[in-house]
Amino acid sequence: MAFVSDGAEALELLAREPHDVVVSDMRMPGMDGAELLTAVSRRHPEVARVVLSGHIEPAAAIQVAVAGHRFLTKPSDADSLIAVIEQLLVRTSGAHRSEARRIAGAVRAVPTLPEHTDGIVGLLAPDANLAYAVQMAMHDVGLTAKLLQLSNSRFFGARPRNSSVESIVNAMGVPMVQAVAGAGHALRPASAWDPAIEQHLHMAWRHAVATACLVDFVASPANRPHAQAAALLQDVGRLVCLATAGEERESAVDLASETRDGVPFRDVGVELLHLWGLPAPIVTAVAQRDLEQSPEPSGLGVAAAVRTAHLLIQRTESACSAAGSQAGRDDELARLLAHPQLRAQDVDWRRAADEASHQAGSWRRRGRH
Template sequence: MSASTGKKKILFVDDEPNVLSGLRRTLRDQRKQWEMDFVGAGQEALAKIDEAYYDAVITDMRMPGMDGAELLDRIAERHPYVIRVVLSGQSDQASVMKTVGPAHQYLSKPCEIETLKATLARAFSLRELLGEGRLKSLVSGMRALPSLPLLYSELLNLVQDPNSSVADVGRLIAKDPAMTAKILQLVNSAFFGLGRRVSNPLEAASLLGLEILNPLVLSAGIFKQFEASEIDDRIFSMDALWSHSSRVGALAKLIAKEEEMGSPAVEDSLLAGMLHDIGKLILVVNQPAEYAQLKQASADAAEQMLAEKEIFGTTHGAVGAYLLGLWGIPQSIVEAVALHNQPGLQGERALSVLSVVHVANALVHAMDDDASLEKLIDHEYIEQLKLAERVAVWKDLAGAAEL
C-alpha cells in the first residue's frame, strides 16, 4: 500500500489498450515516485479500489458498462479520500453534468504528460497540509460548499426567470464565496479548453452561458443551501462569515490596486480575500461538535490557530486551500488561503496576493472585532517585504472605503 512504500499509488482507467500503453510508456520515469496500475474497465477499477488503497484515480469518461462518471460517483461514496481526475476526449454538456460533482479536475485528451504530472503533484503536495486522519476524506469527498440561504434562493429564482440575464446570474454568484469557488473550478477545467485561467466569477458565468448554468444549478447539484438549523448561531454564523469574507476581498482588491500590482493580481486578491476563510465552512459542516469545541477554546486569532491544530491537526487555512487546490483554483489564491494567518511560512519575500490578503484580513478584524492590529499582523514578514510604512496607508484606505 502507498503508506508502506512511501510511493503514491495511482490507478489509470481506460477501455482503449493503446491509451493505457501510451500512459505506461510516458510515465515510466515516475516509477520511483508512483506505484501505478492500469485497468480497462470501470468495474475492474472499482474492485481494485475496494481491495487496496489508492491515492488517485485517473479515468476516461466514455467506456462500455460502467462509465467514468459512474465510477467516480461510486469511488466518492465508498472512498472519498481518493483524488479523482477525468482524462477524456468527451466535452459535451452531458459529460459536464455527470462529472462536475464527483470529479475534482478534468483533463482533456490529448493531454501533455507534464500537465498530468503537475496536476497530481500539486494535489499530493496540498494533501500534506492536512496531515493524517479523517479530514482528508471529509474534504476530498465534498462535491459542493453550502451557500448563504438567501443568495441560494435568489439564484434558483434567477435561473428560472426567463427575463434574467447571464450577467444577473454572474453578479449573484460573485457575492457568494462557495458559488464562486465552484464555478471557477468548472470554467477553468479542460471541459472548456480556454487555454487561459479565469478568476472573475462574472466572466466565468458569461463564458458558461445560461444554457449550461441553468441545468448546473437546477439539476447537477453543484450549489447547495447552508442548513442553519444544524449549527448553533452562537457557534457559527454564515451571515458573519459572508460579510467578513466580502469585506476582506474588497479591501484586498483596493490594496492591490493601490500598490499597482496589475490586473490578474488585483482580481486574484479579491477572490483570495473572499475565499480565505472557506476552511471554516468546511470544518463546521463536517465536524460541528469539534468546531464548537474550537470556539470555546480560542479567543483571538493566534489562540485559534493553536486550538485548530490541537483539535483538527491543521488550520482552517490549510483545509480551505486543499479543497480549492483539488478544484484547480489558481495557485496564488490557494497559497493566500493556506497562509493568510501565517504568511511567514511562504518562502518568497515579495509583495503578493498573500501579502495583501494577510493585511486586509487583519485590518477588517481590527475594525470589526476591536482586535489588536499589532497582534494580527506578522510584522517580521511585513518588515522583510519593506512594507511597514505602507500599512498605515492601507489602514487609511480601509477607513475611507465603504466596505
C-alpha cells in the same frame, strides 16, 4: 499503477488496496465516469479524482465537474497526465496529511448558506440575466470556488489563469453558471442548520465579502483577480468543515480550536483548493492569511494584499472573531499601510474598510429578502 476495464472493477480494486489517484474515462459501458467518481468520493474520499475524456454533453460535463477534482481532454499527452498526477500526490498539510486529504476529498461542492438560498433559486430562474449571475458568483463562496475550478481546466474551455470571477461568468454565460449552481449546491432548509454553527458561518462569510470588496482597492490591477478570489475563499475550509460535519456520524468539530477531527479548518480549505487545481497565488494567499507578511518594496503581491485587507476588516463590524485577535497586529498593519504601493494612493484605508464592511452587511440584508 493499476489498470482495470470498468467502474465496478475499479471500486473492487480500491476496496482491496489503497491508492492515491484514480483516473477515469467519462463514457464507459455500465457505470459511467460520473457514477464511478461519485462512488469513489463517498467510499474513498482520500483518493484524488481525475477525468480523462473527450467531448461530452454539457449536462454530463457538469456532473463530472461535481464528482471530479481535475479534468483532462482526449487526446492528452503523457506529460500532461503525469504532471496532474504528480500535483495530486502532493499533500498541502504537513502535520495532517491523510486526514486533511480525507476531509477535503469528500467535498464535491461547497454548501450554500441558508440566507443565500433565495439568491441561488433566483439564479436558476429562466429569466436570470448576466448581471445577476455575476453578483451571485461574487457573493457565494461555493459558486466562486467551482467556477474557478472549471475555468482553469481545458475540459471546459481554458481561460487566462488570472481571470476575475466576473470575466469567468461573462465567458461561460448564464446557462453554464446555472448548470454549475444547480448541480453543485445543496439547498438545505434553515431548520437543518445548527444555530451556533450558522451564526459562526455568517460571520466568516461577511468578513470574506468585506475583505474582497476592500482588496479591490488594496491589490494592484495585475493581482486584483487572484486577490479578490482569495479573499472570498479565505475561510472555505471553515465552511466545508462546519457545514458538512453532521453528515459523518463520528466527525468532531471544535469551534474553540477551529479544527475538525483534529485538523485545522484552514488546512482543509487549502487542501481542497489544491485538489481543485486553483491557481497557486490564490491557494498561497488563503494558506498565509494569518501569517505576518513582509512584502518587497516593489509590490504587495496577492498574499500581502489579502492580509492587509483582512487586518483592516478586523477593525470593523465585519470582524471575524474566529480569525484571531487583533492584539499585536497593529505594528504589522502600520508597516503594510506604509508600503509604497498603498502610500501612493490617496485613500483613508480605515474609512475604506468601514465602507467595505457596510457593503457586505447591506448585501446580506438584501439576500435575506
